[in-house]
Amino acid sequence: MASLNSTHHALETSHPNPSLQVTADHRIKMVEAPVEEPGPGHVLLHIKTTGICGSDIHFWKTGRIGSLVVEGDCILGHEAAGIVLKCGEGVEDLKVGDRVAVEPGVPCERCFLCREGRYNLCDDVQFAGVYPYHGTIQRYKVHPAKWLYKIPNNVSYAEAALLEPLSVVLHGVRTGGLSLGRPALICGAGPIGLLALAAARASGAHPIVITDLEPKRLSFARDYVPSCITYQVDRDLSSEENAAAVRRLFGADEYSAPSTILECTGVESSVVLATFAVRRGGVVCVIGVGKSVMNNLPFMHISLAEIDLRFINRYRDTWPAGLACLSGGTLDVKKLVSHVFPLEKAMEAMDICSDLGNGSIKVQIVDEVAAAVV
Structure with a gap:
């Protein structure tokens, strides 16, 4: 090379x-x-x-x-x-x-x-x-x-x-384990988050909520995947308070909370939001790239709730699958x-x-x- x-x-x-x-x-x-x-x-x-x-x-x-x-x-x-x-x-x-x-x-x-x-x-x-x-x-x-x-x-x-950002998402979906008919949350409506949203929809996950700070990106998300629910993160609320608001979009009981979260920003406050929004025993897969050290992760909450915090590094063996998704019309x-x-x-x-x-x-x-x- x-x-x-x-x-x-x-x-x-x-x-x-x-x-x-x-x-x-x-x-x-x-x-x-x-x-x-x-x-x-x-x-x-x-x-x-x-x-x-x-x-x-x-x-x-x-x-x-x-x-x-x-x-x-x-x-x-x-x-x-x-x-x-x-x-x-x-x-x-x-x-x-x-x-x-x-x-x-x-x-x-x-x-x-x-x-x-x-x-x-x-x-x-x-x-x-x-x-x-x-x-x-x-x-x-x-x-x-x-x-x-x-x-x-x-x-x-x-x-x-x-295909390169799609490969990131494919590896994240594989690592996070989205499931047919199970609720999912996508954190971040940038290119990776939007591709994750489309992949989650194609996987059969439901309902799907996507978050972002930028209303224009959330508007795009609604046009891109009309069945999704959007949530604009409130800068005046804590990550835990924003997570509670996101939880309410899925329903009132614990079972309706998202079982899988694809965190696509890498921003510390968003990662923290994800750990509070996921159901007990659920999976948070961090796809986004963040700062070298995060000091405010709620360690005991993650521990006591047995939250499975997973990470990915780029991708492997995803290009053939990605090409199949594109040529077969699975994803636009x-x-x-x-x-x-x-x-x-x-x-x-x-x-x-x-x-x-x-x-x-x-x-x-x-x-x-x-x-x-x-």
């Missing part, structure tokens, strides 16, 4: 390779990036669509997510789909012209976690858009063929780029794309995405240039 220290040879192309890079001092810039020759087992892609993720904003604004620190210039982006331009030696399952979705994490495949099939926990993963591994907000990118998936004809590049993700920008205006796209007041849901960057390799 291409990194800042890559030894791949540069290719001559008929077009430049604009890229959006973040710096160690919390700036973003458009920079011409080299185009690399695909080595054995790799392909050269023309990235057609990349979605902006909250992690991209975190790396820009704060320079880190937990132990992942931006220590130098790095191309952002990991929610991507594109077309194969050139295949390296030994690539047999892909050919030039294939449309593909990109699984951005490349594990070592040698550690005990990889051998167990839990490659999402690999400590040596090379993840696109996380320093020092360059991401997908560029025209040309080299990626291992093994971590690319052919896109069916009825799935667009925009939909295929949403197209509605989530609220803004589209050309690659050359990637900085403007980041600005729009960084301010929730702009009403964005999913911002995507597209490249319509008919790219080719010489």
Whole structure:
């Protein structure tokens, strides 16, 4: 996988390779990036669509997510789909012209976690858009063929780029264990929360409540999944008081309280709300990315109620299932794309995405240039 220290040879192309890079001092810039020759087992892609993720904003604004620190210039982006331009030696399952979705994490495949099939926990993963591994907000990118998936004809590049956040949700649903006819709560109506809402509906969970601070996002949620119930979190109430209000939306008795909660914000107050809203013996699966340390989790409440507090790290073995959901019509993700920008205006796209007041849901960057390799 291409990194800042890559030894791949540069290719001559008929077009430049604009890229959006973040710096160690919390700036973003458009920079011409080299185009690399695909080595054995790799392909050269023309990235057609990349979605902006909250992690991209975190790396820009704060320079880190937990132990992942931006220590130098790095191309952002990991929610991507594109077309194969050139295949390296030994690539047999892909050919030039294939449309593909990109699984951005490349594990070592040698550690005990990889051998167990839990490659999402690999400590040596090379993840696109996380320093020092360059991401997908560029025209040309080299990626291992093994971590690319052919896109069916009825799935667009925009939909295929949403497979990455959908994979997060699929892993969260699998970990949280949504059940047919059982009540569920989704905390957060951002892109991940909205995908979780759609997945919960498809799973047969009922009733489903979704929370957020932003009324525009809750309005979108009602349009996206009309059967859901929305709750605007009250900043003047404690997490426990907000949880009590959420509980009342499900019904008066303990049994009607949500048995599964998918917490999609990572915000401490929302995680606390989830622990108070879930029924005794229920499951809270934290999908969202939060701060390194949370000091106010109600430990004894979680303990005495035997609340099963679970966590996920990205995903594993989700791209085939995600493609099946899209091609089979199980989930409609197209509605989530609220803004589209050309690659050359990637900085403007980041600005729009960084301010929730702009009403964005999913911002995507597209490249319509008919790219080719010489």
